[in-house]
Amino acid sequence: MGCGTSVATETQGKRVERDEAVQTPGPALTMKAAVLIQRWYRRYMARLEMRRRYTWNIFQSIEYAGEQDQLQLSSFFSFMLDNFTQLNGNGPDLISQLLDPVVDPWLDREICYSLILVPESYSGPRLSFPLSVSDTNALLAAFKEQQTLHARYVLQLLYETKKLLKQMPNIIHLSTSYTKEITICGDLHGRLDDLLLIFYKNGLPSAETPYVFNGDFVDRGKKSVEVVILLFAYLLLYPDNMHLNRGNHEDYIMNLRYGFTKEVMQKYKTHGQEILQLFQDVFSLLPVATVIDGKILIVHGGISDQTNLDFLSSIERHKVKSALRFPKRSLEQLDIGQSCRLTKRLRLTDGSRPSSSRSHSKNQRTQNQRRCGLSRQDMPFLDSLTSVPLPSPPQNEQEWKQIVDVLWSDPKIQEGCSPNTFRGGGCYFGPDVTQRLLLQHGLQLLIRSHECKQEGYELCHGGQVITIFSASNYYEEGSNRGAYIKVGRELVPRFYQYQVSRTTRKLTLTQRVRAAEGSALRALKEKLFAHRSELMCGFQEYDQNYTGRVSVSEWALVLEAVLRLDLPWRTLRPHLARLAPDGSVEYQSCFEDMGPGIPLPQVTSNLAETLFRYRTDIEIIFNIIDKDHSGLISIEEFRHTWRLFSAHLGVAIDDSAIDDLARSIDFNKDGSIDFTEFLEAFRVVHKLDSKDPHLSEKMSRKKYS
Amino acid sequence: MMSQTDETPAVAKRRDNNMAESNNQSAETKLSDVHKRIKAAFETFDNAANNTVDVREIGTIIYSLGCFPSQADLHDFIAEVEEDHSGYIHLDRFLPAMTKVLLEHKFPPIPKDLLLQAFEVLDKDNKGYLEPEELTKYMTQEGEPFTQEEMEEMLTGLADHERNVIYYKDVINQLAIDPDM
Numbered sequence: 001m002g003c004g005t006s007v008a009t010e011t012q013g014k015r016v017e018r019d020e021a022v023q024t025p026g027p028a029l030t031m032k033a034a035v036l037i038q039r040w041y042r043r044y045m046a047r048l049e050m051r052r053r054y055t056w057n058i059f060q061s062i063e064y065a066g067e068q069d070q071l072q073l074s075s076f077f078s079f080m081l082d083n084f085t086q087l088n089g090n091g092p093d094l095i096s097q098l099l100d101p102v103v104d105p106w107l108d109r110e111i112c113y114s115l116i117l118v119p120e121s122y123s124g125p126r127l128s129f130p131l132s133v134s135d136t137n138a139l140l141a142a143f144k145e146q147q148t149l150h151a152r153y154v155l156q157l158l159y160e161t162k163k164l165l166k167q168m169p170n171i172i173h174l175s176t177s178y179t180k181e182i183t184i185c186g187d188l189h190g191r192l193d194d195l196l197l198i199f200y201k202n203g204l205p206s207a208e209t210p211y212v213f214n215g216d217f218v219d220r221g222k223k224s225v226e227v228v229i230l231l232f233a234y235l236l237l238y239p240d241n242m243h244l245n246r247g248n249h250e251d252y253i254m255n256l257r258y259g260f261t262k263e264v265m266q267k268y269k270t271h272g273q274e275i276l277q278l279f280q281d282v283f284s285l286l287p288v289a290t291v292i293d294g295k296i297l298i299v300h301g302g303i304s305d306q307t308n309l310d311f312l313s314s315i316e317r318h319k320v321k322s323a324l325r326f327p328k329r330s331l332e333q334l335d336i337g338q339s340c341r342l343t344k345r346l347r348l349t350d351g352s353r354p355s356s357s358r359s360h361s362k363n364q365r366t367q368n369q370r371r372c373g374l375s376r377q378d379m380p381f382l383d384s385l386t387s388v389p390l391p392s393p394p395q396n397e398q399e400w401k402q403i404v405d406v407l408w409s410d411p412k413i414q415e416g417c418s419p420n421t422f423r424g425g426g427c428y429f430g431p432d433v434t435q436r437l438l439l440q441h442g443l444q445l446l447i448r449s450h451e452c453k454q455e456g457y458e459l460c461h462g463g464q465v466i467t468i469f470s471a472s473n474y475y476e477e478g479s480n481r482g483a484y485i486k487v488g489r490e491l492v493p494r495f496y497q498y499q500v501s502r503t504t505r506k507l508t509l510t511q512r513v514r515a516a517e518g519s520a521l522r523a524l525k526e527k528l529f530a531h532r533s534e535l536m537c538g539f540q541e542y543d544q545n546y547t548g549r550v551s552v553s554e555w556a557l558v559l560e561a562v563l564r565l566d567l568p569w570r571t572l573r574p575h576l577a578r579l580a581p582d583g584s585v586e587y588q589s590c591f592e593d594m595g596p597g598i599p600l601p602q603v604t605s606n607l608a609e610t611l612f613r614y615r616t617d618i619e620i621i622f623n624i625i626d627k628d629h630s631g632l633i634s635i636e637e638f639r640h641t642w643r644l645f646s647a648h649l650g651v652a653i654d655d656s657a658i659d660d661l662a663r664s665i666d667f668n669k670d671g672s673i674d675f676t677e678f679l680e681a682f683r684v685v686h687k688l689d690s691k692d693p694h695l696s697e698k699m700s701r702k703k704y705s
Numbered sequence: 706m707m708s709q710t711d712e713t714p715a716v717a718k719r720r721d722n723n724m725a726e727s728n729n730q731s732a733e734t735k736l737s738d739v740h741k742r743i744k745a746a747f748e749t750f751d752n753a754a755n756n757t758v759d760v761r762e763i764g765t766i767i768y769s770l771g772c773f774p775s776q777a778d779l780h781d782f783i784a785e786v787e788e789d790h791s792g793y794i795h796l797d798r799f800l801p802a803m804t805k806v807l808l809e810h811k812f813p814p815i816p817k818d819l820l821l822q823a824f825e826v827l828d829k830d831n832k833g834y835l836e837p838e839e840l841t842k843y844m845t846q847e848g849e850p851f852t853q854e855e856m857e858e859m860l861t862g863l864a865d866h867e868r869n870v871i872y873y874k875d876v877i878n879q880l881a882i883d884p885d886m
Contacts, residue, residue, distance in 0.1 A: 033823035034848030039775045040815050041859060046768035053749055510862055553741065570745050 045509075052513045054568050056454065058520040059475040061565040062527060063452075113155035116271070127153045129160055131237045136204075139233055143192060143226045151271035154229065158278040161232045164239060165285035170317045171309065172243055172290045174212070179241070181488040182292060184212045186449035186457075186468035187247065190221025190260070193500040194471055194482050195230065201498060202484065205234040205242045212290050214449045214468065215247020215300030215407070219258035221471065225267055232282075246286035246317075247300040248407040248450065252276070253324040257619075284318045288406050291443075295491055298447045302409030302465075303437050304427035305417035306401065315399040323404045410451060411465050431461040438464060445493070447485065456483025456497050472499045476519045478512025521575050527563055528576065529594040530613040534562045539587040549584040622675045632672040736804070743803045746770050747796055756796040760787055763794060770803065772812035776849040782806070817877055824873035834870040 118126065124147045125138035142149065149157075176182060183202055188195055203209040217231055218224035234242045248254065255261045255276075264279070265272040289312065290298040297309075408426030412418075415430040434446060446465045452474045458467045472482035481497045528535065538558035542550045550558070555577065556569035573579075578589035622633060639659065746769050750762040758766065763786075764779050774782065786798040806812065827843050828835055837860050844851045844859065851859065863876045 029826055030843070031847050033826035034843045035775055036815060036820065036823040036848075037827075038844060038849050038851065039773055040820055042764070042776075042855075043768040043773050045855075045858070046765040049765050050746075050749065050769040509858055553738075568745055568749060570742065571749075 048509060048513050050571070051517050052509075054571055055513065055517045055520040056475075056479070057567055058524050058565075058572075059479065059516075060452070061567055062520075062523050063475075113152050113159060116152035116155070118150050118152050122150055123147070124149055125153070126150075127157065127233075129156060129236075131233060133237070136230070136233050136237055139230055140196075140199075140204075143223075143230065144196070148225075148267050149229055151268050151275065154225075154268070154275055155271065155278060157229060157232055157236070158275070158282055160236055162278065162282050162285060164236060165282065165287075166318075168285075168287055169313060170288050170315065171313050172287050173294070174210075174243065174290060174292045176293055176487070176489045176491070179210050180208055181486045182210050182212060184214060184298060184447055184468060184485040184487065186214050186470040186483070187216035187452070187474075188213070188221070188227050189216055189249070189471045189474070190218055190224030190227055190263070191471045191482075191500070192221075192223035192226045194498075195227055197482075197498055197500055198470065198484055201496065202486075205238055207238065207241055210238075210241040210243070212243045212245065212292075212298055214290075214298055214447070215245045215286075216249045216449065217244075217247070218260040219249040219255060221259075222263065224260045224263050228279075243290050244286055245290055245298060245300055246283065246288050246407060248323060250283035250286055251322045251324065252280040252283070253322045255279075280321060281318070284321045288312065288317055288403055292487065293491060295443055296445045296447060296487065297438075297441070297443050299406045300448060301405070301407045301426065301450045302411055302448050303429055303433060303446070304401075304405040304409055304419065305429070305433050305436070307405055307437060308402070309441055311398075312402050312406065315402060317403060319396070320400050320403045323400075323407060408450075411448075411460050411467075413460070431464070434461045434464050444491070447493075452480055453483075454480045456481040457485070457495050466493060476516035479516045521572075524565075524567075524572070525576065525590075525594060527565070528559075528590050530609065531562050532591055532609055535559070535590070536587075538562055543587075548588055549580050549582075549586055551584050552579075555585040555587060619675075631676055632674055634672050638673050638675075739804055739807050740800065742770060743800055743807070744796070747799060751796075757793040758799075760792050760794050763799075767803070767806070767812070770807065771814070772806060773814050774812040778812055820877050821874060824877075828873070833874070834865075834868075834872045836870055837864060840871055 125135065125142045127135045127138075127149075139149065174182060183198075185198060199205075205211050211234075213231055217228045221227070231242075231244055235244060249258065249260075252261070260279075261276060264276055268275055288299065289309070292298070404426055409429055410426075411434070412428040412430055415432045417430065417433045418428045419426075438444060438446065444464075446461075447468060448465065449468055449470075451467055451469065452471070453467055453469050456469055456472065459465070460467070466485065468483060468485050469480070470482045470484055472480060474480055478499075481499045483495055483497045485493045485495055487493050535558060538561060539550055539555070540546075542554040542558070552570060552573060555573070559569050560566070573585070576590055578586045580586050639655075746766050747756075747758060750758040750766060760783055763783055764774075767774055767779070767782070782802065783794070786794050786802050788795055788798070824835070825831070827839065840863075841856055841860070845853075845856055860871075863871045865872055865875075
């Protein structure tokens with residue numbers, strides 16, 4: 001090291017006293033030092049990249065698994081609706097009343113909003129119809145200031161939007177010849193910041209700046225109301241230059257689960273229900289597709305091998321209020337099969353997912369397991385399978401399928417079209433399906449959304465399909481960029497990316513990866529917790545001697561078999577479970593970190609696990625039963641719902657346990673249950689994490705400030 | 706004297722821990738485990754599910770398996786396994802080459818004190834920290850230079866927020882690698 005010796009300092013900033021004169025190290029040494037540091041740092045960055053990728057995988061797997069569960073639930077609803085006229089003598093059609101409310105004719109009349117008085121004290125925008133630019137500017141300014149639009153104007157806006165949409169066809173045809181360039185945006189999911197950023201970068205909607213928004217304006221994000229109001233306002237202002245496609249989240253049953261219903265009820269306590277009713281109508285009236293210059297097809301989800309644009313143009317789209325309500329079936333057609341396990345939807349997309357080839361072979365295996373007779377097709381709800389006959393479905397089912405395919409499908413790498421019979425709707429479509437449809441209709445490109453992409457966009461099927469996604473930081477701060485497409489007369493798409501940042505200080509990649517990773521791992525651990533007993537069964541099969549240990553391979557096998565998330569379990573192992581000194585996995589350690597929210601003595605661990613796993617589904621059912629959205633349901637309703645639910649889950653939980661539970665939750669003994677409190681008990685607390693879950697959000701904000 | 710091949714006790718211990726999973730197993734099981742690790746890392750980057758990865762991802766894959774090759778090391782490795790400059794590397798060739806690397810511990814980790822000495826070489830005035838301009842000069846002009854992107858990320862990541870200098874001793878400790886696979 002040259003002539004001068006360097007002495008390692010213990011603390012920083014202190015000058016080191018030296019005997020020898022400081023000498024400049026020679027060039028060879030400097031180079032060696034530089035190489036060493038570069039090597040070290042590059043490796044660190046590469047590890048970060050690995051973590052980022054598997055974090056992404058976790059989010060995606062869980063998100064899709066969640067939606068799968070959601071659809072399982074709705075097949076249960078449909079079945080109940082169609083076939084149960086009495087529920088334990090509690091009068092006719094309890095569920096049908098809840099899910100199929102008689103449309104209030106009041107809402108179709110102008111006076112539904114004009115009788116609402118707007119107080120003097122209201123300082124928000126006062127819209128005047130027909131809308132002008134000053135109205136939309138007022139809305140933009142108000143929403144930036146966190147103001148809420150008065151219910152009267154919301155209702156009027158929706159009423160006018162409904163009138164306008166009724167005149168529109170199912171498929172809108174646009175032309176670039178009269179405009180400069182058309183901007184196409186993907187999912188927004190209630191992210192007002194992203195919408196404002198797009199308007200800032202690209203310009204407000206106008207004759208010079210036409211837009212197509214490709215669905216999923218609401219749910220998940222906190223400002224769904226503001227986003228959708230702005231979009232509808234611009235639609236009314238520039239009906240020829242603003243175009244909205246329906247997404248799978250423009251659906252009142254999805255809204256019940258994913259947050260839009262809740263947001264509306266919180267912001268509009270008095271008129272929330274009417275507003276929601278109008279939203280339901282407006283959503284079902286949204287066009288389902290847009291075509292540019294007869295060459296570019298834009299739909300929210302994708303296509304299937306049955307997609308026929310001519311047929312799609314002809315149907316009455318507003319009749320499909322929700323994709324999650326299957327067309328009517330008669331009682332004779334249905335026949336409850338054996339209880340089988342839920343099989344999750346398998347993801348077969350290119351891009352961010354590893355091991356697609358493994359998934360494909362798994363798909364084959366489970367297809368074989370499911371076959372119960374050639375002329376019937378299996379459709380599950382919850383944990384049982386229902387077997388329905390195959391022959392040609394009635395007209396309204398074909399219409400339903402056309403719309404659902406277009407709103408719910410996803411592209412896959414492999415050829416062919418695999419209808420997801422578990423969902424009863426939506427497909428995975430291969431490059432051959434794309435090719436065929438494009439040829440058939442003289443198209444050259446399919447633009448769709450529906451899936452979050454790291455860079456905000458992604459090409460597949462040899463460039464014939466583009467996915468465009470406009471909600472940046474969708475999973476977590478820093479998880480992904482948002483993007484939009486601009487396309488002009490030459491019909492060549494150009495991509496524009498962006499990312500909303502919550503903080504002014506730039507986050508390092510490390511910080512972003514750590515935050516996202518933490519979030520993903522929490523979600524994953526909750527999944528493990530929710531399937532604890534099945535997992536333990538699986539582990540014990542490999543551990544006949546009750547040592548509490550299995551090999552890493554066995555551990556990974558069990559996790560994949562039970563959870564079916566197709567994740568790199570070996571890579572994730574250090575975050576999920578402890579190793580014994582001999583290198584095997586102590587499988588109990590998977591569950592150490594987790595515990596229930598509020599311990600209820602009546603709740604056995606079995607019941608707790610079931611309630612935890614189906615917590616979101618139970619919440620949806622409660623939300624439906626709670627018609628006035630007061631947060632309370634009667635004990636009687638609670639009991640009925642629970643019995644129905646557990647009958648189909650095949651979970652043996654006796655009535656007395658439920659009754660005890662209901663009574664203990666009725667804290668003020670007035671015969672009604674505050675189900676938010678009930679559900680609190682089945683939220684999972686991460687013991688090693690921040691104590692107060694409400695604090696954790698504040699904390700994560702603080703971290704970056 | 707600074708040398709890249711010195712193995713400190715810390716390094717030896719880490720290596721032994723890496724082998725912990727295979728200590729009580731037969732040679733075949735150990736080999737099979739190594740293969741599984743390699744395949745798992747490979748598959749994460751195999752986007753088209755056809756057992757090939759883009760050659761530009763090889764560095765990341767090798768790093769993620771616990772190795773610390775230099776760029777020169779990487780070039781040599783790639784030359785061995787790449788399919789005739791196609792830009793792709795097939796698992797069939799990657800697996801044996803990588804297995805050898807892992808079993809022979811070819812690219813061992815850099816011990817912390819060695820890293821510290823490296824920083825001290827660059828810190829000619831012995832301040833205990835490096836100015837961003839100093840570090841940039843070395844990282845982008847010496848050794849196996851960083852790209853501008855790499856440099857920006859490094860500065861954002863490592864610089865102290867108030868003083869805007871790099872306290873390298875802190876940084877070495879902070880950038881602890883997460884639990885090894």
